[in-house]
Amino acid sequence: MxxxxxxxxxxxxxxxxxxxxxxxxxxxxxxxxxxxxxxxxxxxxxxxxxxxxxxxxxxxxxxxxxxxxxxxxxxxxxxxxxxxxxxxxxxxxxxxxxxxxxxxxxxxxxxxxxxxxxxxxxxxxxxxxxxxxxxxxxxxxxxxxxxxxxxxxxxxxxxxxxxxxxxxxxxxxxxxxxxxxxxxxxxxxxxxxxxxxxxxxxxxxxxxxxxxxxxxxxxxxxxxxxxxxxQCSCSAQRTATLLRALGQEEVQAIVAEQGQISVTCEFCGKQYVFDPVDAAGLFAAVPPPGGSTTRH
Ligand SMILES: [Zn+2]
CATH class of the missing domain: 3.55.30.10 (Hsp33 domain)
Structure with a gap:
């Protein structure tokens, strides 16, 4: 055999x-x-x-x-x-x-x-x-x-x-x-x-x-x-970080022009779409670590 x-x-x-x-x-x-x-x-x-x-x-x-x-x-x-x-x-x-x-x-x-x-x-x-x-x-x-x-x-x-x-x-x-x-x-x-x-x-x-x-x-x-x-390590969170790095002004300009922001991962082809609400949320104030308010 x-x-x-x-x-x-x-x-x-x-x-x-x-x-x-x-x-x-x-x-x-x-x-x-x-x-x-x-x-x-x-x-x-x-x-x-x-x-x-x-x-x-x-x-x-x-x-x-x-x-x-x-x-x-x-x-x-x-x-x-x-x-x-x-x-x-x-x-x-x-x-x-x-x-x-x-x-x-x-x-x-x-x-x-x-x-x-x-x-x-x-x-x-x-x-x-x-x-x-x-x-x-x-x-x-x-x-x-x-x-x-x-x-x-x-x-x-x-x-x-x-x-x-x-x-x-x-x-x-x-x-x-x-x-x-x-x-x-x-x-x-x-x-x-x-x-x-x-x-x-x-x-x-x-x-x-x-x-x-x-x-x-x-x-x-x-x-x-x-x-x-x-295996691709891309994620919605990482894409959000990328967009934040681009800056609020730039992101808003793209949303105004295209109605949304679409980011395609070049490694795996996956598409991440941010509508106007998601895009605005990228730059919303982040609560301080621990979430506690300042006490006087
Ligand atoms: Zn990917």
């Missing part, structure tokens, strides 16, 4: 090289990636970069310890203006890319996003718990930019391999961790093996198969998969 391979979709696997100070992660996004593609049509080259960024955000969310939200953002001149991917500590992903109009041909990332920057922000809610790292997009690929980010912010030698097509976004991360490793050849050896991975292998092989194919002479411990999903 043929062995049936049950593939875990939308999953992240961590793995360890036994007796070596090297760890790794593998991510596969299927349904969550399709959920992003269903909401907006992208040119193939943009789709690839966005898929790679989704896989990268998932890998980062498992590498960096945090509670809250990780945002990966590309910004620059050229055909690709802005790309934002977010991943929560519990694996909820969303993402979008914005391009300048017109046909976009296949080209390296530093030409697609000229003078571009990659910003990684870790936001744990409180203002003082916000950490941000910025690197340039030199090197022609998102993986190259992320490797520089890791070298600078985490000071850990890290290799990333990313790939995406219209069905799957996938990635492999290898990282040397501080330790007492007596084998100085371990990291260079694992790097050379990692460099042999093909896009097809990344996109199509199940975690165990891929690890066996790349590192069959190494002793690798693969941990249970962690699930990931598409």
């Amino acid at each position: 043929a062995t049936q391979i049950v593939r875990v979709r939308d999953a992240l696997h961590r793995f360890l090289f036994e007796h070596l100070d090297v760890r790794g992660e593998l991510v596969h996004l299927d349904d969550s990636w399709k959920a992003v593609l269903e909401r907006r049509a992208y040119a193939p080259v943009l789709r690839r970069v966005l898929g790679e960024a989704m896989a990268a955000a998932a890998l980062l969310s498992a590498t960096i310890k945090f509670q809250g939200l990780l945002t990966l953002q590309l910004q620059g001149q050229g055909p690709l203006r802005l790309l934002v991917v977010q991943c929560t500590h519990d694996g909820q992903l969303r993402g979008l890319a914005r391009a300048n109009g017109g046909a976009i041909e296949e080209q390296p990332l530093d030409r697609l996003c000229v003078d571009g920057t990659l910003t990684i922000t870790i936001d744990s809610g409180a203002e003082q718990d916000r950490h941000q790292g910025i690197v340039s997009l030199e090197g022609g690929s998102l993986a190259a930019a992320l490797e520089r980010y890791f070298a600078r912010s985490e000071q850990l030698p890290t290799r990333l391999y990313l790939s995406a097509d219209q069905h799957t976004a996938a990635g492999l991360l290898l990282q040397q961790v501080p330790g007492l490793d007596a084998d100085p050849d371990a990291w260079p050896r694992i790097e050379i093996l990692g460099d042999t991975v093909t896009e097809t292998e990344l996109l199509t092989l199940e975690a165990r198969q891929l690890i066996r194919r790349l590192f069959h002479q190494e002793d690798v411990r693969l941990f249970a998969a962690r699930e990931l999903c598409f």
Whole structure:
């Protein structure tokens, strides 16, 4: 009887090289990636970069310890203006890319996003718990930019391999961790093996198969998969906060002109409508905390 391979979709696997100070992660996004593609049509080259960024955000969310939200953002001149991917500590992903109009041909990332920057922000809610790292997009690929980010912010030698097509976004991360490793050849050896991975292998092989194919002479411990999903964090409350930031005058002007304010979430397409009463309510006096009146 043929062995049936049950593939875990939308999953992240961590793995360890036994007796070596090297760890790794593998991510596969299927349904969550399709959920992003269903909401907006992208040119193939943009789709690839966005898929790679989704896989990268998932890998980062498992590498960096945090509670809250990780945002990966590309910004620059050229055909690709802005790309934002977010991943929560519990694996909820969303993402979008914005391009300048017109046909976009296949080209390296530093030409697609000229003078571009990659910003990684870790936001744990409180203002003082916000950490941000910025690197340039030199090197022609998102993986190259992320490797520089890791070298600078985490000071850990890290290799990333990313790939995406219209069905799957996938990635492999290898990282040397501080330790007492007596084998100085371990990291260079694992790097050379990692460099042999093909896009097809990344996109199509199940975690165990891929690890066996790349590192069959190494002793690798693969941990249970962690699930990931598409989930948008937008809400009526957050939209209200956004409108308050716009200012009462501006909001009233829009209501006067259009009869209401309609805000569509760019990540998930959900629409939030504020009628004139809702809009006025945005700027109604807020009672002081505790609700007590001042006593003289
Ligand atoms: Zn949304």
